[in-house]
Amino acid sequence: MSIMNTAQLTLLEKFLDLATARQSLLVSNIANVDTPGYRTQDMDFHGEMIRALSQDPGMPMIPVPREVPGLLSRPDGNNVSVDREGLLLAELQLKYQAATQAMRAEFALIRSVVSDAV
Amino acid sequence: MNLFGLLQISGTALLAQRERAEISASNLANADTTRTIEGGPYKRQNVVFAASHPFPSGFFATLAGFTDIHTQTVQVAGVVQDESAPTRRYDPGHPDADATGYVDFPNVNPVEESVNLMEAARSYQMNVSAIQTTKAMIQAAIQIAQ
Numbered sequence: 728m729s730i731m732n733t734a735q736l737t738l739l740e741k742f743l744d745l746a747t748a749r750q751s752l753l754v755s756n757i758a759n760v761d762t763p764g765y766r767t768q769d770m771d772f773h774g775e776m777i778r779a780l781s782q783d784p785g786m787p788m789i790p791v792p793r794e795v796p797g798l799l800s801r802p803d804g805n806n807v808s809v810d811r812e813g814l815l816l817a818e819l820q821l822k823y824q825a826a827t828q829a830m831r832a833e834f835a836l837i838r839s840v841v842s843d844a845v
Numbered sequence: 846m847n848l849f850g851l852l853q854i855s856g857t858a859l860l861a862q863r864e865r866a867e868i869s870a871s872n873l874a875n876a877d878t879t880r881t882i883e884g885g886p887y888k889r890q891n892v893v894f895a896a897s898h899p900f901p902s903g904f905f906a907t908l909a910g911f912t913d914i915h916t917q918t919v920q921v922a923g924v925v926q927d928e929s930a931p932t933r934r935y936d937p938g939h940p941d942a943d944a945t946g947y948v949d950f951p952n953v954n955p956v957e958e959s960v961n962l963m964e965a966a967r968s969y970q971m972n973v974s975a976i977q978t979t980k981a982m983i984q985a986a987i988q989i990a991q
């Protein structure tokens with residue numbers, strides 16, 4: 728493990744990658760809020776995170792999207808819930824910002840080590 | 846998929862919702878039009894939305910991250926005419942009245958159109974929120990380096 732490749736940074740990087748993947752699903756759902764027959768897509772964030780950490784770090788992550796069960800369908804077959812998507816959008820944004828803040832803190836730590844050495 | 850590509854997905858939805866609002870506005874504007882180029886009263890128009898993965902492969906698609914298949918943009922697949930019967934109103938003095946004194950008015954229901962217009966506006970706002978969230982995420986990612 729080198730100075731620029733800490734366990735925290737690896738973890739945060741995977742988290743940000745997965746958050747981006749999830750955001751893409753949420754954005755798709757919102758874009759298709761009025762598309763007949765469209766079904767809400769999401770992913771198992773916790774499960775995907777565990778899978779990402781257990782696999783080889785060099786491997787690309789391909790999260791598996793799945794249909795969300797238990798949502799009320801409209802007569803046109805669409806089951807996008809604006810409340811659900813809006814809530815998850817806000818939650819994901821805050822989590823993403825928390826992760827980037829943690830990443831900045833980690834880099835600040837590395838920077839302080841480097842500057843102390845000079 | 847990267848965050849810049851997500852802005853484009855929301856963008857397609859803004860475009861689609863705006864087109865829907867335009868069609869609805871045209872329906873409302875022509876709610877009493879009895880003469881058209883095709884002849885007969887104006888017929889109500891309706892947009893059809895379809896989910897798709899329309900982004901072509903190539904350099905720019907790769908740059909925007911459109912390489913995976915589960916993200917879906919939205920497109921207006923077409924504009925269809927509502928072929929239901931025109932509303933017949935008795936008005937013998939009207940120049941377009943038939944022999945019995947009835948006039949064929951468009952099959953536009955102003956209440957229905959108003960609701961449609963409101964729905965389009967709300968969906969538009971929802972997509973604007975999605976864009977703002979994505980933007981905030983991009984800004985947070987940029988600030989990592991600062």
